[in-house]
Ligand SMILES: Nc1nc2c(ncn2[C@@H]2O[C@H](COP(=O)(O)OP(=O)(O)O)[C@@H](O)[C@H]2O)c(=O)[nH]1
């Protein structure tokens with residue numbers, strides 16, 4: 001029965017999260033956890049909504065610390081997420097950049113620990129660059145994209161980069177389409193929209209991240225057919 005292939009029961013179904021936990025925080029290279037699984041990293045300017053997005057993806061209100069003090073997260077944090085299909089994915093929270101009062105120490109940290117991680121981590125699979133819909137892509141964001149693709153400096157497998165524009169709910173409904181077009185043009189690629197107020201966007205982002213990481217989304221088993 002050919003038609004069965006398109007039946008709704010074959011639709012991709014996102015595995016559910018069974019557990020999410022903080023596993024490590026690193027302020028220098030020696031504290032990085034062993035590279036054991038698929039890692040999805042998140043980067044962006046301070047206050048772009050990175051902690052909120054990561055908490056939302058993991059279905060946890062406060063696992064990733066959000067703070068009203070921009071630039072206060074000065075470590076790379078690792079969170080392990082388990083799924084109903086048995087898969088295990090590590091989400092990696094990178095310190096925010098572009099902070100106006102960024103100190104010399106913070107700049108040195110970016111050049112050392114963070115660039116070292118982004119350019120050399122063998123298990124790094126996807127880097128999501130978060131930008132605020134209302135600000136668009138800025139110089140720091142473009143620098144990051146350039147650095148990730150800087151062949152002579154890269155010492156790992158190629159990674160996928162995904163641009164995610166946050167806080168869509170803060171853009172007036174009539175302005176959303178033009179805003180999407182504008183950031184897409186700046187990024188020169190498709191940009192994923194995100195808002196912590198829209199669960200469908202979190203599901204869409206998970207599906208895209210899994211696809212890019214090469215983690216198949218299982219389909220529902222086809223129910224057996226009665227013999228004619
Ligand atoms: N309206 C709205 N506010 C958001 C959204 N995402 C984050 N925020 C708010 O933006 C501020 C900064 O968020 P946070 O996650 O701490 O940003 P981070 O510095 O990038 O980790 C907080 O006050 C959040 O509540 C969103 O999708 N919609």
Ligand SMILES: [Mg+2]
Pocket residue numbers: 050051052065066067073
């Ligand atoms: Mg944060």
